[in-house]
Amino acid sequence: MMLSVQGLQAWYGKSQVLRGVNLQVARGEIVALLGRNGAGRSTMLKAIMGGVARDGRIQFDGTEIGRLAPHQVARLGLGYVPEDRSIFPDLTTAQNLILGEKPGPGGKFGLDDAYALFPRLRERADAPAGALSGGEQQMLAMCRTLMGSPALLMVDEPTEGLAPMMVQKVRELLVAVAARGVTILLVEQKLDIALAISQRLYVMGHGEIVFEGTPASLAGNAQVRREWLEV
Amino acid sequence: MEQLGLILLNGLVYGLLLFMLSVGLTLIFGMMGVLNLAHASFYMLGAFLAFTISIRLGFWAALIIVPVLVGLIGAVVERYGLRTVHKHGHLAELLFTFGLAFIIGEVVPLIWGRTPVPYRVPAALDFPLFSIAGNAYPAYRLFMMAVAIAMFLVLYLALARTRLGLVVRAALTHPDMVGMLGHDVPKVFTLVFGAGCALAGLAGVIAGNAFTTEPGMARSLGAIVFAIVVMGGLGSIWGALVASLLIGFVQTASISLDMPLGTALMHLGIPVNTAMLTDLWQITIARVAPVVPYVLLILVLALRPRGLMGTRSA
Numbered sequence: 001m002m003l004s005v006q007g008l009q010a011w012y013g014k015s016q017v018l019r020g021v022n023l024q025v026a027r028g029e030i031v032a033l034l035g036r037n038g039a040g041r042s043t044m045l046k047a048i049m050g051g052v053a054r055d056g057r058i059q060f061d062g063t064e065i066g067r068l069a070p071h072q073v074a075r076l077g078l079g080y081v082p083e084d085r086s087i088f089p090d091l092t093t094a095q096n097l098i099l100g101e102k103p104g105p106g107g108k109f110g111l112d113d114a115y116a117l118f119p120r121l122r123e124r125a126d127a128p129a130g131a132l133s134g135g136e137q138q139m140l141a142m143c144r145t146l147m148g149s150p151a152l153l154m155v156d157e158p159t160e161g162l163a164p165m166m167v168q169k170v171r172e173l174l175v176a177v178a179a180r181g182v183t184i185l186l187v188e189q190k191l192d193i194a195l196a197i198s199q200r201l202y203v204m205g206h207g208e209i210v211f212e213g214t215p216a217s218l219a220g221n222a223q224v225r226r227e228w229l230e231v
Numbered sequence: 232m233e234q235l236g237l238i239l240l241n242g243l244v245y246g247l248l249l250f251m252l253s254v255g256l257t258l259i260f261g262m263m264g265v266l267n268l269a270h271a272s273f274y275m276l277g278a279f280l281a282f283t284i285s286i287r288l289g290f291w292a293a294l295i296i297v298p299v300l301v302g303l304i305g306a307v308v309e310r311y312g313l314r315t316v317h318k319h320g321h322l323a324e325l326l327f328t329f330g331l332a333f334i335i336g337e338v339v340p341l342i343w344g345r346t347p348v349p350y351r352v353p354a355a356l357d358f359p360l361f362s363i364a365g366n367a368y369p370a371y372r373l374f375m376m377a378v379a380i381a382m383f384l385v386l387y388l389a390l391a392r393t394r395l396g397l398v399v400r401a402a403l404t405h406p407d408m409v410g411m412l413g414h415d416v417p418k419v420f421t422l423v424f425g426a427g428c429a430l431a432g433l434a435g436v437i438a439g440n441a442f443t444t445e446p447g448m449a450r451s452l453g454a455i456v457f458a459i460v461v462m463g464g465l466g467s468i469w470g471a472l473v474a475s476l477l478i479g480f481v482q483t484a485s486i487s488l489d490m491p492l493g494t495a496l497m498h499l500g501i502p503v504n505t506a507m508l509t510d511l512w513q514i515t516i517a518r519v520a521p522v523v524p525y526v527l528l529i530l531v532l533a534l535r536p537r538g539l540m541g542t543r544s545a
Binding site: 049051069070071073074075080082086088089090091095096098099100102144145148 | 394397398400401403404405407408409410411412413414415416417
């Protein structure tokens with residue numbers, strides 16, 4: 001297993017958000033993490049990166065990362081794109097991308113790759129990133145993380161609040177990235193996207209995994225969808 | 232006219248000096264979310280160390296050694312003090328710097344005594360450069376300006392052109408994200424804290440002899456620097472520059488104006504009834520000068536809570 005999470009607990013202050021989560025991601029997979037707002041999906045990604053107080057076993061490529069600082073986790077090859085995108089608004093688009101490069105020898109993914117995936121970024125290269133549209137910022141955030149050549153990309157709700165055309169672009173980008181051999185752990189609200197592009201999926205509720213299976217098994221399980229997904 | 236020139240010249244020197252202090256403070260706040268209450272104490276430390284080192288090795292050696300020394304002290308304080316307190320939250324960090332300010336404030340008189348020390352302008356720069364508005368203008372003032380401008384250029388290039396500068400600017404808005412992209416943010420914190428302290432130390436070296444090097448100097452300047460950082464917008468470098476120059480000019484101008492308050496307001500076209508509160512209108516502007524920065528601070532906060540160029544509320 002590329003990523004193996006066992007008994008992961010996480011807290012915001014005194015309130016416990018994750019209550020012993022087990023999750024596995026194999027190399028080359030696209031795994032979707034579903035659930036309603038507040039189910040703990042975003043916290044799950046943050047806890048893996050070391051961004052919140054956590055306890056439990058997290059192994060990445062056989063290395064225990066449960067006690068590492070975020071930058072150490074990132075340097076091992078985990079890439080994270082947060083829900084709020086965390087664009088650096090005062091820096092230019094190009095500077096945002098450059099900051100995605102990790103210290104040390106250059107990786108496989110460079111500025112030209114980012115521009116090839118989403119040509120609009122080249123056009124706006126010298127514009128302050130804060131001036132980009134929401135969709136452009138989402139593409140920038142994903143390309144910025146890809147600049148660090150992650151082996152595993154964790155993306156939190158990339159299509160949230162985007163127009164249908166941008167949703168399509170994000171989806172194409174994820175598929176293209178996966179085709180380059182990057183493993184993806186995707187938190188997604190839109191069930192159709194998750195069912196279409198993932199090989200396996202997990203459903204979370206109240207800080208625990210409540211369903212694990214293939215897109216086909218979830219599509220055939222109306223009870224899980226009604227209880228844990230549909231609003 | 233010459234009077235105005237003098238005010239502009241002195242205001243610029245004072246403003247740039249204030250910027251040297253406030254830029255470190257605003258960078259530290261922007262990145263770490265902590266107002267370093269001990270920041271002006273590092274300025275005082277710089278002045279006293281410069282006094283001691285200039286006696287042994289001369290002023291020019293002090294100009295190089297002291298900022299490095301104060302910067303190292305700052306880096307050690309961050310690495311082994313602030314960082315361990317960090318996990319307990321911002322209040323603990325604030326209290327830590329509060330305590331640190333008191334420690335430096337007590338240690339300095341313990342070593343150097345409670346009275347001003349004779350830290351003098353170096354002989355090579357101790358002559359009147361030209362005469363303006365009937366005053367001899369000291370060459371050392373111009374030297375202060377040159378050092379401040381050089382510092383500004385180096386800082387600007389470091390932030391605008393280097394990769395580390397990019398990391399620092401990105402961390403001003405999203406420190407967590409910078410870490411998750413693989414940058415060692417705690418190390419950058421230590422560097423920025425050290426650099427900010429080094430700048431405060433440099434300000435101490437070049438201002439300690441132009442003004443007075445005494446144990447109360449941190450307190451008197453500290454409050455103004457906080458006002459500047461909040462006024463300019465917490466975390467904003469350009470805001471700190473604008474607010475520093477503004478306070479520099481306004482304070483220099485008001486100190487040199489010997490005009491009663493009532494007369495000044497009438498000159499500005501603000502009608503005042505001098506029959507009421509007669510004593511108040513007789514106070515000269517020069518005597519009101521010390522309170523001016525704080526009045527400006529409150530005005531800015533009332534009208535624009537983010538500060539002049541800030542992005543977040545104070």
